[in-house]
Amino acid sequence: MLLKDGGMMKISIAENLASIKDRIVKAEHKAGREPGSVELMAVSKTMPVANVVAAFNAGQMLFGENRFQGTPEKIADVADSIRDKAGRIRWHYIGHVQSNKIRKIFPDFELLHGLDNEKLIIKIDRVAEELGIIAHGLLQINVSGTVTQFGLNPMRAIETAEKVAGLKNIRIEGLMAIGPMTDDEYLLRRAFERVRIESEKIAELKLENVEMKTLSMGMSGDFEIAIEEGSTLVRVGTSIFGERNK
Numbered sequence: 669m670l671l672k673d674g675g676m677m678k679i680s681i682a683e684n685l686a687s688i689k690d691r692i693v694k695a696e697h698k699a700g701r702e703p704g705s706v707e708l709m710a711v712s713k714t715m716p717v718a719n720v721v722a723a724f725n726a727g728q729m730l731f732g733e734n735r736f737q738g739t740p741e742k743i744a745d746v747a748d749s750i751r752d753k754a755g756r757i758r759w760h761y762i763g764h765v766q767s768n769k770i771r772k773i774f775p776d777f778e779l780l781h782g783l784d785n786e787k788l789i790i791k792i793d794r795v796a797e798e799l800g801i802i803a804h805g806l807l808q809i810n811v812s813g814t815v816t817q818f819g820l821n822p823m824r825a826i827e828t829a830e831k832v833a834g835l836k837n838i839r840i841e842g843l844m845a846i847g848p849m850t851d852d853e854y855l856l857r858r859a860f861e862r863v864r865i866e867s868e869k870i871a872e873l874k875l876e877n878v879e880m881k882t883l884s885m886g887m888s889g890d891f892e893i894a895i896e897e898g899s900t901l902v903r904v905g906t907s908i909f910g911e912r913n914k
Contacts, residue, residue: 681719682726684908685710692902695895706895709760711887711905717745719909729756732781732903734763736773743776762844762884762903764818765805770795780805781844781884784818789832789840796837803838806884809866811859812848819845825866826873833875842882842900843867847890860885860897867898 692706711732712720720731724746733739747754761777764784770792773780783789783805796803807828810819820828829840845863847856863885871880884901886894891902 680910681722681908684910685723685726685728688904688907691892692895695892698892699896701895706899707901709762709884709901709903710908711762711903712909713762713905715905715909717742717749720746721749723908724750724753724757728908730758730760732760732762732905733777734761736761736763736766736769740772740776765792767791771799774799774801774803778804779841779882782806782808782818783840784808784810784820786828786831789828789838790835793832793835793838801837804841805838806842806844806882807840809843809845809863811845811862814848817846822862822866826870829870829875829878830873833878835877838877840878842880842884843870844882844884847885847887847894851889853893856890856893857897860890860894860899864898 689708692708693703696703696706707730708728709730709732710723710728713732713734743759746757750757759777760779760781761773762781764782765773765780765788767788774796780803792803792805807825808819809822809825810817811822825843832840843863843866845860847859850856864883867880867883870878882901883899884903885899886902888904888907891899891904894902
């Protein structure tokens with residue numbers, strides 16, 4: 669629950685963060701993985717600047733936003749609020765990447781999570797070349813099978829990776845997936861397992877400018893299962909900040 673009083677809100681967010689980090693450590697241990705092998709992203713979409721600053725002051729450095737509108741201003745306001753510590757905060761773009769927003773996204777985000785088709789990736793590469801930068805992104809995989817969810821069919825993950833391999837101004841760093849909307853642990857586990865297997869197959873190909881060092885899987889309701897199935901980056905919002913503002 670988010671409280672209006674600034675001090676109380678900070679304590680609430682700090683406590684939530686501590687709880688999530690403890691659960692991540694326990695999930696790593698249960699899976700027999702090294703401590704610290706999983707990074708936590710705080711999904712701050714729709715959350716006000718004060719909540720982001722509270723999380724940052726509690727030790728959280730990585731945040732995720734999924735919409736471009738209003739986000740550059742929000743990021744600038746956060747940076748102004750933390751001033752000399754602003755260089756420590758990091759941002760990932762976790763929403764669907766729209767072609768007409770590519771050029772505007774680059775200045776603020778170090779990693780784009782929602783790369784779901786070859787044409788989009790090629791355009792990002794071209795814009796990055798024009799700007800004289802290297803873009804970094806993850807291929808998004810649709811493991812739920814729902815038509816309303818963005819992402820590549822898992823059977824096309826390898827094909828897409830092969831087609832974009834060698835592009836000079838973009839680096840594919842791994843895969844991203846959203847688990848199916850279910851409480852069935854078996855279905856969740858199998859979905860995350862499938863993404864991990866696809867990442868292992870792609871890694872074996874040793875494609876140019878394609879790595880599989882990041883598996884972005886797991887959110888508030890399923891991140892522990894995702895960790896057990898190989899996730900290296902979990903995206904948690906509600907369990908840190910409370911219910912989103914509409």
